[in-house]
Amino acid sequence: MRELILGIETSCDETAAAVVEAGTQVLSNVVHSQTALHERWRGVVPEVASRSHTERILPILQQALADAAVTPEDLTAIAVTHRPGMIGCLLVGLAAAKALAWRFGKPLLGVDHVQAHVHTGFLAEPDLPLPALALVASGGHTALYLIHERGRTERLGTTRDDAAGEALDKGAALLGLPYPGGPAIQRAAATGNAKRYDLPRTLLGPDSLDFSFSGLKTALLYTLRPQGAPPRAAPPEGQELADLAASYQEALVDVLVQKLARAARATSARSLCLGGGVARNTRLRERLAAEPSLTRLHLVLPAPDLCSDNGAMIASLGSHLLRTGQVATLELDAVATPAAGGKAVVRR
Ligand code: KG4
Ligand code: ZN
Numbered sequence: 118m119r120e121l122i123l124g125i126e127t128s129c130d131e132t133a134a135a136v137v138e139a140g141t142q143v144l145s146n147v148v149h150s151q152t153a154l155h156e157r158w159r160g161v162v163p164e165v166a167s168r169s170h171t172e173r174i175l176p177i178l179q180q181a182l183a184d185a186a187v188t189p190e191d192l193t194a195i196a197v198t199h200r201p202g203m204i205g206c207l208l209v210g211l212a213a214a215k216a217l218a219w220r221f222g223k224p225l226l227g228v229d230h231v232q233a234h235v236h237t238g239f240l241a242e243p244d245l246p247l248p249a250l251a252l253v254a255s256g257g258h259t260a261l262y263l264i265h266e267r268g269r270t271e272r273l274g275t276t277r278d279d280a281a282g283e284a285l286d287k288g289a290a291l292l293g294l295p296y297p298g299g300p301a302i303q304r305a306a307a308t309g310n311a312k313r314y315d316l317p318r319t320l321l322g323p324d325s326l327d328f329s330f331s332g333l334k335t336a337l338l339y340t341l342r343p344q345g346a347p348p349r350a351a352p353p354e355g356q357e358l359a360d361l362a363a364s365y366q367e368a369l370v371d372v373l374v375q376k377l378a379r380a381a382r383a384t385s386a387r388s389l390c391l392g393g394g395v396a397r398n399t400r401l402r403e404r405l406a407a408e409p410s411l412t413r414l415h416l417v418l419p420a421p422d423l424c425s426d427n428g429a430m431i432a433s434l435g436s437h438l439l440r441t442g443q444v445a446t447l448e449l450d451a452v453a454t455p456a457a458g459g460k461a462v463v464r465r
Pocket of ligand 2: 230234255393394425426
């Protein structure tokens with residue numbers, strides 16, 4: 118019998134649903150992004166986001182089933198993000214998932230959003246060589262994991278302040294670029310000289326696999342407006358803007374690459390995979406492919422649409438939960454915080 122899992126994701130500002138067969142074959146992957154709704158606030162407004170999820174969830178679910186040419190009766194189980202995220206947003210997906218599970222008598226699977234990003238590599242490559250390093254870099258999270266096997270991961274390091282995507286979003290705001298900042302900075306950087314501005318690469322201790330991006334953001338602020346100088350009359354433009362964007366992007370990407378190189382040296386990882394919206398970044402992808410200290414690792418770069426928030430990664434990890442008997446009840450709750458990630462482990 119076919120294993121068909123419906124994955125539902127509403128933890129932040131994407132209303133998403135997908136049908137995945139046998140854990141890794143994506144039959145449909147429908148995402149409605151609310152970016153346009155939140156742009157003027159330069160960030161996600163929880164109440165606006167949850168209202169929009171409520172309006173969109175049913176058509177998105179119908180579309181995901183139609184694209185996959187399956188009916189709710191055909192489904193094996195319903196997987197849904199239940200943590201971490203904004204409570205009002207999570208509750209919309211959870212209510213839909215519970216209603217479907219109850220009405221059609223299907224098992225309900227509660228998926229951790231961050232762990233779903235960590236496991237994205239399996240969607241691109243079901244036989245991912247293990248152990249695998251996974252970098253999750255998004256607007257809310259930036260962390261490095263070692264995947265020992267599906268469902269068993271060890272957090273090696275995490276951010277001590279801003280997430281990488283958050284640093285890009287805030288940097289873009291300083292540069293007068295639109296939200297979300299990651300794609301805007303990538304576009305502006307395309308014609309820029311990344312060497313023009315010398316911005317800091319915060320690596321913390323010599324063995325640390327943690328991240329810190331707040332100093333980079335502050336350095337950009339003072340590059341734009343040196344201490345004691347009057348406010349700028351207008352945001353940068355033309356070549357100055359391109360060079361600032363390129364220098365900022367390069368500093369952030371450099372830190373991610375150097376941390377991955379450290380993690381590769383410190384572990385017996387055989388492959389490297391990415392997840393989270395920042396993993397869409399073309400400069401990061403180029404740098405990883407060219408980095409000499411990473412050539413020993415098998416590099417897995419999932420399609421951009423599997424990196425940013427989506428239902429396929431939820432269905433895929435849901436498949437693992439189903440196969441290992443980790444089925445939820447209709448009591449499943451929304452939880453705002455990430456699951457305890459364990460202490461960051463420094464390996465020598
Ligand atoms: O994973 P995601 O879609 O949502 C969260 O769980 O946060 O990630 C969104 C983040 C935003 O900060 C956005 O600026 C960033 O991913 N992002 C990018 C790119 N596309 C999205 N960052 C760098 N380059 C991109 N092309
Ligand atoms: Zn995410």
